Amino acid sequence: xxxxxxxxxxxxxxxxxLFLVASGxxxxxxxxxxxxxxxxxxxxxxxxxxxxxxxxxxxxxxxxFWGGVLAAALCVGVFGGLLEVAILRRLYGSFELFPLLAxxxxxxxxxxxxLALWGPTDILGPLAPGLDGTSEVFGLAxxxxxxxxxxxxxxxxxxxxxxxxxxxxxxxxxxxxxxREMLGALGVNQKLLFTSVFVVGAFLAGLGxxxxxxxxxxxxxxxxxxxxxxxxxxxxxxxxxLTGAYLAAxxxxxxxxxxxxxxxxxxxxxxxxxxxxxxAVRPWGLLGRPEPVxxxxxxxxxxVLRPMGKVGRLAxxxxxxxxxxxxxxxxxxxxxxxxEILVFALFAASLQFVTGVGGIITFGHAAYFGLGAxxxxxxxxxxxLPMEFALLAxxxxxxxxxxxxxWFSVRLGGAYLAMLTLAFAQILWSAASQWYAVTGGxxxxxxxxxSPWASDPATFFLVVxxxxxxxxxxxxxxxxxxxxxxxxxxxxxPRRSAAIGIDVGTRRWAGFALGGVxxxxxxxxxAFLKGSVFPGVLAIPTxxxxxxxxxxxxxxxxTGPWIGAAVFVGLKTLLASATDYWRIIxxxxxxxxxxxxxxGIAGTLADWTRREGx
Amino acid sequence: xxxxxxxxxxxxxxxxxxxDGVGFTVAAGEMVAVIGPNGAGKSTCFNVLGGQLRPDxxxxxxxxxxxxxxxxxxxxxxxxxxxxxVASVLGSMTVRENVQMALLAANRRSWSLTRRxxxxxxxxxxxxxxxLALLGLADSxxxxxxxxxxxxxxLAIAIAxxxxxxxxxxxxxxxxxxxxGALMAEVAALARESALGVLFTEHDMDVVFGHADRVLVLxxxxxxxxxxxxxxxxxxxxxxxxxxxxAEAGRA
Numbered sequence: 033x034x035x036x037x038x039x040x041x042x043x044x045x046x047x048x049x050l051f052l053v054a055s056g057x058x059x060x061x062x063x064x065x066x067x068x069x070x071x072x073x074x075x076x077x078x079x080x081x082x083x084x085x086x087x088x089x090x091x092x093x094x095x096x097f098w099g100g101v102l103a104a105a106l107c108v109g110v111f112g113g114l115l116e117v118a119i120l121r122r123l124y125g126s127f128e129l130f131p132l133l134a135x136x137x138x139x140x141x142x143x144x145x146x147l148a149l150w151g152p153t154d155i156l157g158p159l160a161p162g163l164d165g166t167s168e169v170f171g172l173a174x175x176x177x178x179x180x181x182x183x184x185x186x187x188x189x190x191x192x193x194x195x196x197x198x199x200x201x202x203x204x205x206x207x208x209x210x211x212r213e214m215l216g217a218l219g220v221n222q223k224l225l226f227t228s229v230f231v232v233g234a235f236l237a238g239l240g241x242x243x244x245x246x247x248x249x250x251x252x253x254x255x256x257x258x259x260x261x262x263x264x265x266x267x268x269x270x271x272x273x274l275t276g277a278y279l280a281a282x283x284x285x286x287x288x289x290x291x292x293x294x295x296x297x298x299x300x301x302x303x304x305x306x307x308x309x310x311x312a313v314r315p316w317g318l319l320g321r322p323e324p325v326x327x328x329x330x331x332x333x334x335x336v337l338r339p340m341g342k343v344g345r346l347a348x349x350x351x352x353x354x355x356x357x358x359x360x361x362x363x364x365x366x367x368x369x370x371x372e373i374l375v376f377a378l379f380a381a382s383l384q385f386v387t388g389v390g391g392i393i394t395f396g397h398a399a400y401f402g403l404g405a406x407x408x409x410x411x412x413x414x415x416x417l418p419m420e421f422a423l424l425a426x427x428x429x430x431x432x433x434x435x436x437x438x439w440f441s442v443r444l445g446g447a448y449l450a451m452l453t454l455a456f457a458q459i460l461w462s463a464a465s466q467w468y469a470v471t472g473g474x475x476x477x478x479x480x481x482x483s484p485w486a487s488d489p490a491t492f493f494l495v496v497x498x499x500x501x502x503x504x505x506x507x508x509x510x511x512x513x514x515x516x517x518x519x520x521x522x523x524x525x526p527r528r529s530a531a532i533g534i535d536v537g538t539r540r541w542a543g544f545a546l547g548g549v550x551x552x553x554x555x556x557x558x559a560f561l562k563g564s565v566f567p568g569v570l571a572i573p574t575x576x577x578x579x580x581x582x583x584x585x586x587x588x589x590x591t592g593p594w595i596g597a598a599v600f601v602g603l604k605t606l607l608a609s610a611t612d613y614w615r616i617i618x619x620x621x622x623x624x625x626x627x628x629x630x631x632g633i634a635g636t637l638a639d640w641t642r643r644e645g646x
Numbered sequence: 647x648x649x650x651x652x653x654x655x656x657x658x659x660x661x662x663x664x665x666d667g668v669g670f671t672v673a674a675g676e677m678v679a680v681i682g683p684n685g686a687g688k689s690t691c692f693n694v695l696g697g698q699l700r701p702d703x704x705x706x707x708x709x710x711x712x713x714x715x716x717x718x719x720x721x722x723x724x725x726x727x728x729x730x731x732v733a734s735v736l737g738s739m740t741v742r743e744n745v746q747m748a749l750l751a752a753n754r755r756s757w758s759l760t761r762r763x764x765x766x767x768x769x770x771x772x773x774x775x776x777x778l779a780l781l782g783l784a785d786s787x788x789x790x791x792x793x794x795x796x797x798x799x800x801l802a803i804a805i806a807x808x809x810x811x812x813x814x815x816x817x818x819x820x821x822x823x824x825x826x827g828a829l830m831a832e833v834a835a836l837a838r839e840s841a842l843g844v845l846f847t848e849h850d851m852d853v854v855f856g857h858a859d860r861v862l863v864l865x866x867x868x869x870x871x872x873x874x875x876x877x878x879x880x881x882x883x884x885x886x887x888x889x890x891x892x893a894e895a896g897r898a
Contacts, residue, residue: 336738336739336740336743336787337738337739339762339764509762510759512762512763512764513758513759513760513761513762513763514747514750514755514756514757514758514761514763514766515756515757515758515759516763517739517743517746517747517756517763518747518750518751518756518757520736520738520739521736521739521747523738524735524736524737524738524739525734525735525736525737527698527730527734528730528734528735528736528803529736529751530697530698530717530718530719531696531718531722531727531728531730531734531804532722532747532748532751532752532803533718533719533722533723533748533751533752533754533756534719534747534751534756535717535719588738
């Protein structure tokens with residue numbers, strides 16, 4: 033009994049911090065319609081700033097501790113405001129992928145900046161003076177600081193609700209959240225409102241991170257862990273509902289508190305199952321209101337699909353022939369690089385099929401790549417099956433995963449989709465890195481070697497070439513079939529598609545699953561190419577790599593992913609060998625690319641929306 | 647028996663009755679116009695009939711078959727075509743591909759992974775395009791069309807599968823005066839030829855009184871008048887609704 037109560041209180045304490053972060057995310061989304069991927073990074077900055085500022089303010093004193101925590105949160109708030117002014121302001125109303133990518137660029141930049149400023153080792157924060165002991169609650173010794181945190185969540189919730197109900201600022205925020213046209217009619221300085229909302233949201237994220245210092249050391253994995261948890265909380269609670277976010281935070285916090293004791297290795301799987309149940313019963317979350325599936329803005333340059341001309345076919349034939357010649361002409365190193373490019377081209381093409389053709393903006397496509405890789409590796413290492421079977425299991429694993437996760441995420445549009453796909457990928461990543469018995473955890477699965485007949489590097493390279501070219505051709509073919517056209521019809525106009533008998537939701541689900549099949553195939557090849565699998569194949573950076581490849585090649589171009597993959601893998605190979613800080617460069621490039629030419633892309637989009645009249 | 651029979655249809659939004667007990671019929675080959683001031687419930691009524699909204703109560707019967715609350719996809723297969731107030735076409739496809747998709751989806755062949763779209767239903771699609779004088783534009787991308795052509799393409803999509811009932815929400819909105827007459831004449835000819843029932847809303851009274859066989863007047867979610875165009879035009883209640891307080895004051 034006492035154990036249950038103790039765990040329950042620990043869960044409540046974690047819930048408060050989670051709620052602070054999630055509430056900021058929710059408020060920012062409500063007003064600006066931007067899903068702030070950098071929100072976890074803001075929270076991480078809050079933690080790092082707090083472990084630095086609190087000692088400066090005086091470790092021993094109560095004022096020093098709380099002053100430092102507050103100052104850290106304020107700094108993060110200001111930083112959030114700067115982000116809005118410098119980057120996000122340019123992206124309101126643009127193609128929904130752009131703000132997501134831009135905030136992800138910020139994630140990468142903040143990650144490397146934090147590494148540069150604070151170093152790679154975890155930093156333990158000071159304890160809160162006067163609260164470093166335990167208090168007796170119902171005969172149990174409970175850390176006093178936990179009790180403060182337990183109170184903090186409801187306090188901030190109450191304060192935010194008051195702020196929203198009783199102040200002019202709150203009225204404006206609610207107006208913007210619920211009825212954007214009314215906001216325009218009120219004659220409000222929207223720029224100022226949006227910036228202030230970012231400041232408040234970032235402050236909450238920073239505070240959520242800063243109050244964690246006595247409980248958790250500052251570390252570089254916090255950003256993505258927190259953002260995935262915050263996404264789960266916001267989605268389970270219902271987008272835009274602060275009370276819902278608190279309830280969901282308590283739910284998730286409690287699952288983690290009990291799960292870590294009862295089922296330490298599959299806590300995250302339980303989180304996923306609970307989320308699945310909530311969303312199956314209430315697709316819009318506990319307290320969320322149904323939003324009509326937003327008609328997505330058409331991606332830039334949504335152009336008519338034409339069959340490949342003679343020149344194109346010759347070019348492809350020449351490229352394939354040249355690649356095949358590498359099997360005899362080049363050494364193992366170049367064959368390895370070429371294989372990697374081919375595998376990522378297939379991965380990027382499967383993502384292009386989902387995102388470009390289907391208009392489904394996913395941030396977790398690596399989940400299916402990783403499922404394929406792990407599926408293949410497990411077949412070989414645990415089931416003892418040869419490569420041929422493993423390469424069949426890989427697409428099956430990717431497809432089944434996409435079918436399962438897609439059911440929850442793809443039916444819902446826009447923001448829910450982006451958050452859920454990312455959360456799913458992060459959950460899989462955590463499971464892969466925690467479940468030592470099956471996945472080997474961070475040690476990965478080693479010794480995933482091709483069958484003897486293909487073990488020679490040149491032969492294996494040819495296997496990769498054949499499978500990837502077949503996969504790429506398959507995806508291209510699919511885009512030209514009625515299936516692919518119907519998928520694209522759903523992207524172009526959900527309303528028209530339904531009116532001519534296309535069930536858009538089911539079609540998107542099927543398209544998403546098919547993308548998962550091809551991603552899984554690429555993942556399976558990747559496992560044999562590397563001879564090993566690590567949790568990194570599932571991680572969010574892999575998903576974003578794919579998106580960057582797709583964007584480099586042109587989101588509407590079926591051939592684009594080939595080129596995008598070649599350029600990206602080439603550049604990354606160069607950068608990674610030249611500097612440890614390739615993330616900051618990649619992040620900056622993403623931000624500049626997305627904000628730098630909004631006219632070019634947004635202009636095209638405006639044309640499209642004008643024609644569609646929506 | 648009527649082609650379309652609507653009985654006591656109701657739909658409210660947050661306590662406000664947008665459609666409040668509407669009933670009417672449309673016969674095969676008949677053109678029926680629904681008119682009424684803004685907020686009369688025309689669009690809600692259309693969206694219920696087209697399957698975009700579910701009614702709170704009431705019945706919709708198509709050719710003897712109850713179709714109340716069916717989704718747009720199902721209605722299309724049962725022979726209900728639909729055009730929207732703001733023309734809605736598949737923007738990234740050519741004119742011909744739009745019609746091909748409409749034909750394939752109607753026959754549940756839009757799941758095929760074994761053929762290219764290019765040659766599917768091409769002849770039937772071209773026949774529809776020829777009928778609406780769009781064949782010359784068959785290979786053009788929708789994005790390059792003039793708005794009048796987009797409106798006609800939308801009509802081509804809606805009639806491609808030879809529907810029995812055509813729902814048109816403001817078919818001529820945004821078109822030039824000359825294009826309006828031509829489009830409606832085309833619709834009228836189609837209705838006569840293939841016994842197609844047409845229900846349309848319209849703001850342009852020339853279009854309404856020039857092409858409708860019957861006119862239905864909605865006001866505050868109810869049918870206040872229905873009948874031949876001339877009878878409706880001279881109905882004092884209709885005049886009161888359209889001219890509002892001014893007419894009342896003039897009479898007083």
